[in-house]
Every structure is written in C-alpha cells, then in structure tokens.
Amino acid sequence: MVAKPPRPDISTLAKKAEARELSFHYGTKQALKRISVPVYDRRVTALIGPSGCGKSTFLRCFNRMHDLYPGNRYEGEIRFQPDDIDLLGADIDPIEVRMRLAMVFQKPNPFPKSIFENVAYGLRIRGENRRSALIDAVEEALVAAALWNEVKDRLDEMAMNLSGGQQQRLCIARALASQPEMLLFDEPTSALDPIATASIEELIHQLKDKVTILIVTHNMQQAARVSDFTAYMYLGDLIEYGWTDDVFFRPKHKQTEDYITGRFG
Amino acid sequence: MAVAMPAAQMRALIARQRRKDLLFVLLGVAALCLAFATFITLFLDMLIDGWSRLRPEFFTQFASRKAEQAGILAAWVGTLAVMVVTALVAVPLGVAAGIYLEEYAARNKLTAIIEININNLAGVPSIVYGLLALGMFVHTFGLGASIRTAGLTLALLILPIVIVATREAIRAIPGSIREAAYALGATRWQLVRHHVLPYSMPGILTGVIIGLSRAIGETAPIITIGAVSFIAFLPPAPVQPEFPWLSFEWLASPFTAMPIQIFGWTSRPEAAFQANASAAALVLVAMTLVMNAIAIWLRYRLRRNLSW
Numbered sequence: 001m002v003a004k005p006p007r008p009d010i011s012t013l014a015k016k017a018e019a020r021e022l023s024f025h026y027g028t029k030q031a032l033k034r035i036s037v038p039v040y041d042r043r044v045t046a047l048i049g050p051s052g053c054g055k056s057t058f059l060r061c062f063n064r065m066h067d068l069y070p071g072n073r074y075e076g077e078i079r080f081q082p083d084d085i086d087l088l089g090a091d092i093d094p095i096e097v098r099m100r101l102a103m104v105f106q107k108p109n110p111f112p113k114s115i116f117e118n119v120a121y122g123l124r125i126r127g128e129n130r131r132s133a134l135i136d137a138v139e140e141a142l143v144a145a146a147l148w149n150e151v152k153d154r155l156d157e158m159a160m161n162l163s164g165g166q167q168q169r170l171c172i173a174r175a176l177a178s179q180p181e182m183l184l185f186d187e188p189t190s191a192l193d194p195i196a197t198a199s200i201e202e203l204i205h206q207l208k209d210k211v212t213i214l215i216v217t218h219n220m221q222q223a224a225r226v227s228d229f230t231a232y233m234y235l236g237d238l239i240e241y242g243w244t245d246d247v248f249f250r251p252k253h254k255q256t257e258d259y260i261t262g263r264f265g
Numbered sequence: 266m267a268v269a270m271p272a273a274q275m276r277a278l279i280a281r282q283r284r285k286d287l288l289f290v291l292l293g294v295a296a297l298c299l300a301f302a303t304f305i306t307l308f309l310d311m312l313i314d315g316w317s318r319l320r321p322e323f324f325t326q327f328a329s330r331k332a333e334q335a336g337i338l339a340a341w342v343g344t345l346a347v348m349v350v351t352a353l354v355a356v357p358l359g360v361a362a363g364i365y366l367e368e369y370a371a372r373n374k375l376t377a378i379i380e381i382n383i384n385n386l387a388g389v390p391s392i393v394y395g396l397l398a399l400g401m402f403v404h405t406f407g408l409g410a411s412i413r414t415a416g417l418t419l420a421l422l423i424l425p426i427v428i429v430a431t432r433e434a435i436r437a438i439p440g441s442i443r444e445a446a447y448a449l450g451a452t453r454w455q456l457v458r459h460h461v462l463p464y465s466m467p468g469i470l471t472g473v474i475i476g477l478s479r480a481i482g483e484t485a486p487i488i489t490i491g492a493v494s495f496i497a498f499l500p501p502a503p504v505q506p507e508f509p510w511l512s513f514e515w516l517a518s519p520f521t522a523m524p525i526q527i528f529g530w531t532s533r534p535e536a537a538f539q540a541n542a543s544a545a546a547l548v549l550v551a552m553t554l555v556m557n558a559i560a561i562w563l564r565y566r567l568r569r570n571l572s573w
Binding site: 096 | 371372439441442443444445446447448449450451452455459460464571
C-alpha cells in the first residue's frame with residue numbers, strides 16, 4: 001500500500017461538493033435514500049458497496065446523467081463550491097454541470113474519431129477551434145493522462161486502434177482537456193487487466209493534487225489504495241463514511257466490516 | 266451423474282448430424298442458384314433482344330414512330346431529373362424525421378402511433394401515392410404533370426424507407442458514445458451534428474439508395490399523375506448562359522421517364538419496338554446497378570473508420 005501523508009484535521013479541509021438529503025427515484029423505485037456526504041476538495045473519495053447499492057446512481061447524480069432518461073427524479077441537493085450552487089437545482093443548466101464535472105465510464109468509450117479529435121472534443125464544444133490552442137491542450141491532457149509518449153506520433157490514428165487500457169487513459173485525457181473542477185470515475189478499471197488497472201490507479205494518485213475525484217469501485221483493494229475517504233453504501237443507504245483507513249481498519253458498523261472482509265456482498 | 270455415451274454410438278450420432286448439416290448446405294446453394302438463375306435468364310433475354318439497339322444514337326434520339334430511329338433521350342433525362350428532385354426532397358425530410366423520432370421525440374402513445382403508421386406507409390401500394398399526387402399536387406396545387414410533381418410523388422413514396430433506415434442506423438450507435446458526448450457537456454444538437462449524423466451516415470445512405478432504386482422503376486404513380494410516353498423535347502437546362510445563370514423552369518416541364526418509355530414500347534405489337542423496350546430496360550437496370558455500386562463504395566469508405 002502506498003504510504004499516506006499524515007491526516008490533517010478534517011475541519012480544516014475545504015469541501016468541493018456536498019450531498020444533502022439526496023434521494024433519487026427511477027420511476028417509482030427509490031434508488032437513493034436521503035444520502036448526506038461531503039466530497040473534499042482535491043481528495044479522492046471512494047464509493048463502495050455491493051452491486052445494486054446505488055453507488056453508480058449516486059455518482060451519476062453529480063453530472064446530471066439521469067436527466068437523459070425519462071422518469072427519473074431527484075430530491076435534496078448537491079452543493080457545489082466555490083460558488084455554492086445546487087448541482088440539482090432547477091436554475092442550473094445540466095450542460096453547465098457536465099462542463100464543470102467530467103466523467104470517466106466503466107467501459108472505455110472513445111468516439112470513433114482520431115485520438116486528437118477525441119481529446120479535443122470537450123474544447124470544440126466549448127467553441128475553441130484555433131488549431132494551436134487545441135494542439136497545446138491535447139498535448140497537456142495526454143501528458144496528464146500518461147498517454148502522451150505512447151501516442152504522440154500517431155495522433156491522427158483512430159482511437160479504436162489503442163488497447164483497452166490506452167483507450168481508458170484516452171477517455172481520462174478527454175475528460176481532463178477541458179479542465180474540469182471535479183472528476184467522476186464509474187468503476188474505471190473493471191474492464192481492464194491488472195497492468196492497465198495499476199496505471200490508472202497511479203494516474204488517479206497524480207491527478208488528485210489538481211482535481212477533486214469521486215470514484216465508484218467494486219474493488220476493495222483499489223478503494224483502499226487510491227482513496228482518502230470512503231463511503232460504504234447498501235441498498236440506497238449510506239451506511240458508513242469516513243477516512244479510508246478508519247472505514248477499512250476500524251469500521252463503526254458490523255455490516256461495513258462484513259463487506260470489507262468479504263463475508264458478504 | 267449420467268452414464269457417458271459409448272464412443273461408437275457418439276460417432277454414429279455425429280455422422281448423422283453432419284449429414285443433416287450437409288443437406289442444409291445443399292438446400293441453401295440450390296435456393297441461391299434458383300434466384301440467381303432467374304435474374305441471369307431475364308438479364309440475358311433482355312441483352313439478346315436489346316443488344317443491337319444499344320448504340321450511341323439510342324441515347325441521343327427522342328422517341329419516334331419508326332422503331333429504328335427511336336431513342337431514350339427524353340426518358341433518361343426525365344428519370345434523372347425526377348430522381349434529383351426525389352432525392353432532394355426525400356433525404357432531408359426523411360433524415361430529419363428519423364433524427365427527430367430517435368433523438369428528440371418523447372416516447373409516448375403519439376410517437377408509437379406515428380411509428381406504426383410510418384412502417385405501414387412503406388407497404389402502401391404505389392398507385393395510391395399516384396392518386397394522392399393527382400388530387401393534391403396536380404389539381405389542388407396546380408403543379409401539372411411535371412418533373413416537380415413526379416419528384417414530390419416519388420419522394421413521398423420513399424420517405425418511409427428513408428425514415429426507417431435513418432432510425433435503424435441511429436439505433437445502432439451505442440448508448441455509451443451518446444453518454445460520452447453528453448458527459449463532456451454537449452447539447453442535443455451537438456450530439457446529433459458531431460456524432461449521430463456522421464456515425465449513422467453509412468446506414469442512411471443505404472436507405473436512400475434502396476429508396477431511389479425503388480423510385481426509379483416506379484411506373485404506376487407517374488402514369489397516374491399524367492406523364493406522357495411520347496415527348497420530343499428536353500426540359501430547359503438548369504444552367505443558363507445569361508444572368509442569373511440558374512433556371513428552375515425545368516421543374517415545371519412535362520417529362521417522360523424510363524419505365525414509362527419501356528411500358529409504352531412493350532404495348533406496341535412490332536418486334537422492333539420490343540427490342541427497343543429490352544434495350545431501355547437494360548439501361549434502367551444499369552442505372553440501378555450504378556446507383557447501388559456508388560452506395561456500396563460510399564458506405565465502405567465511410568464505415569472504414571467506424572467501430573465501437
């Protein structure tokens with residue numbers, strides 16, 4: 001396990017986002033039950049729990065992905081800093097939310113376009129079409145996603161020609177290129193082999209100095225390795241939240257301990 | 266635990282299954298040969314009858330009472346002009362309708378009814394479109410038995426084909442690509458413009474060509490709107506030597522088309538006209554084949570870079 005720096009006093013940390021009494025319904029089915037949990041600025045917060053516990057549903061509230069499908073309903077709010085907006089508020093355009101919070105999905109989903117165009121896409125839809133600006137931003141994002149050295153000579157090749165792990169790092173570069181304030185990872189390594197997984201985890205480590213990260217993971221070791229804070233969810237309820245070390249080594253709830261030690265879930 | 270099957274019995278079983286497999290292969294090849302042989306026979310028959318007429322003059326002469334002087338100039342120009350109008354009307358309308366239904370329309374009873382009706386429209390006999398056009402375009406709007414009337418009529422006829430093909434092509438785009446674009450902050454129009462349209466273009470093109478291939482051979486609706494089979498002039502050229510250089514008078518011009526010309530000639534008793542009909546039919550088949558070849562080439566070019 002990577003050595004972690006000494007923990008600061010939690011009251012001195014700035015919150016980037018905070019869910020308050022957040023409930024979510026798919027039609028008549030309630031998937032999240034009054035979840036209240038903070039997300040600290042430039043820290044990694046992991047969401048763990050058995051399948052169907054609502055962790056991905058919770059993550060997808062942050063960039064309003066649920067708005068894309070009919071019949072979904074939010075209650076409560078997600079306060080977002082520095083301007084203290086409610087990400088779920090009726091007065092906030094979901095497009096703005098998605099521009100400020102980028103997402104990396106479970107399966108790599110590059111566009112059937114060139115490597116360059118994939119990374120540049122976020123900037124293009126923000127109206128940036130100057131070639132020089134795009135070239136600089138694409139290089140910077142690919143460097144940050146630890147992919148630059150592998151692709152710098154073939155930026156015009158199709159993204160599909162990359163391996164699965166490279167595709168996922170490309171998706172991370174695509175998310176980073178437009179300088180999001182927060183990154184949402186939805187089980188980003190579940191479709192990857194152990195080596196590609198290690199490189200993504202390493203990347204998350206490097207990114208957290210610059211950007212706040214919320215990550216859903218099925219892999220308990222991964223949560224322990226990459227996160228500062230962990231939230232354990234079960235059937236739409238938040239069971240336990242705290243410093244990752246506390247949740248893993250000194251869980252307050254029997255259920256959390258059972259899940260983490262593999263006795264259930 | 267079940268008892269394992271003796272090896273000899275297993276081999277006999279496999280041999281039986283293999284024979285069935287072979288039988289099906291033979292059946293499939295026979296069916297294919299039958300279909301192909303029918304086409305080849307028809308094609309050869311036309312070729313034998315019409316080959317002697319396929320000289321350059323055949324394409325540059327108007328219809329005539331003398332079979333050996335008759336050509337298909339008015340017919341192929343008319344067909345080409347009608348196809349241009351058909352494509353210009355049916356493609357934007359059909360693609361827009363397909364995109365709207367897939368990307369924008371709410372999933373409710375109304376869209377379900379529209380959906381069923383579009384699929385039904387594809388099965389309506391073409392003569393019905395002819396009657397509709399006669400009442401609406403020719404009489405009510407006063408567009409006459411013109412190229413624009415024929416183009417609009419055939420556009421209506423193939424609209425359902427274009428819409429259905431567009432929707433199928435859009436549905437083949439995985440949801441993960443859609444979510445990727447939305448997650449970066451794309452609007453619905455940006456998604457359509459940058460992703461949905463380019464990725465569905467090969468499928469849309471296929472639908473357009475299937476539609477045009479059907480339209481090019483349609484006879485009944487064009488006869489219904491009053492196209493004549495004997496025309497000894499061409500529509501005015503769309504490009505003029507004087508200002509404003511572009512002319513749209515050709516749209517209002519009377520016309521004839523390949524299927525009408527063929528139909529007209531086959532109804533004459535003289536063998537020479539039958540030969541003309543065969544030759545014209547060959548040309549029509551060739552036009553269809555060329556259109557299909559272009560579509561296949563375009564689809565191949567566009568699809569080369571598409572995978573997910």
